[in-house]
Amino acid sequence: MRYFMEMRYHGAAYCGWQRQPDQPSVQQTLEQALATLLREPVSVTGAGRTDTGVNASYYVAHFDSPSPLADPCRMVYKLNFILPADIAVMGITPVGAEAHARFDACEREYRYCIEPAKNPFTRALTWQYFVPLDLERMNLAAALLPGFDDFTSFAKLNSNNKTNICRVHSAAWCRRDDGVLLFSIRADRFLRNMVRSIVGTLVDVGRGRYTVGQFRDIVASRDLSRSSAGAPAQGLFLSDVVYPPGVFRRGGGSGLFDGNEKSGMRWDK
Structure with a gap:
């Protein structure tokens, strides 16, 4: 069984x-x-x-x-x-x-949390990053991701992937009421280190190291050496896995960073 x-x-x-x-x-x-x-x-x-x-x-x-x-x-x-x-x-x-x-599984979602302040209670669950970030520029860059299907620029070397093709359905940032920046990305599949590498590169867009156009060029180049260092692991969460209705329907409760992104950290869930 x-x-x-x-x-x-x-x-x-x-x-x-x-x-x-x-x-x-x-x-x-x-x-x-x-x-x-x-x-x-x-x-x-x-x-x-x-x-x-x-x-x-x-x-x-x-x-x-x-x-x-x-x-x-x-x-x-x-x-x-x-x-x-x-x-x-x-x-x-x-x-x-x-x-x-x-x-x-036909779709997966990852979420990444950046906290722009020192907080001893959340340091194991967020990337505490204190450089001001331009959220609008980061969103303009993230919106380009569904237009690509080859993510070699964000693939870990020697990971034995049969293909670096992924179909990104959505990618966007929001700022929650508690000030945490939350990045959500959905795709049919993800490569090893892909989301952390994307986040690290988008952060460099937000702090002015890259323009939105340069970010587009990095993705299109299929060259890992052009992307930024990956964001720290502790801020990354696999937050959803979706199956066809005839296979399985999600029934478990929501996670710490699931649900309404603007509701703040919900320690009661």
């Missing part, structure tokens, strides 16, 4: 989602917890990789159980009891035998 598992995690303590030898990963941690409860080895497949230190306010993975779970809600409770505090499972849902958390 196959199940989709909705979850969220703080990525600071992990080498990323994917299992790595001799390094803690979110995937391995989940597999160990499930194996403890199901009393046999369990393989967990995620919606995609997140890099070292990157967070997920909404993530989907699937696993197979040799027999139907008697009470998925009870399984959620037990998993959360034994998982570390930085990983939380929000729901477990039975799906079709062929449903696949990665290959069936």
Whole structure:
């Protein structure tokens, strides 16, 4: 029996989602917890990789159980009891035998948070960047991204991508009521380090290092050496994974940075 598992995690303590030898990963941690409860080895497949230190306010993975779970809600409770505090499972849902958390996903969203002030309570969740940024220029540059499909300029070297083609559906910045700058980008897929590299380059547009036209040239060049250094990992969140209605419909609760971007940080979610 196959199940989709909705979850969220703080990525600071992990080498990323994917299992790595001799390094803690979110995937391995989940597999160990499930194996403890199901009393046999369990393989967990995620919606995609997140890099070292990157967070997920909404993530989907699937696993197979040799027999139907008697009470998925009870399984959620037990998993959360034994998982570390930085990983939380929000729901477990039975799906079709062929449903696949990665290959069936048709859209993903990442969000990046920049806080323009020193804040000891959010330093592990935002990039605290104190140089004034021109949000209008950054939005003009971000609006160019859906017009491209090759993102080699923002692809990590030696990442073994079969293709650097991505279809960006939307990309935009907003300023929330608490002053945090929030970047949201949706696409069918993302390359390793792609969002952090885009954010770093857009920040350089916002501080005047590049013009909007130069940003366009950087994307079109398909040359990684022309883009800026990637933004720090702690400000990045995978915030949504979308599936065709016949495969799976999101049911988990909202994440820390989901929902109304202008509502401020919602620590009660």
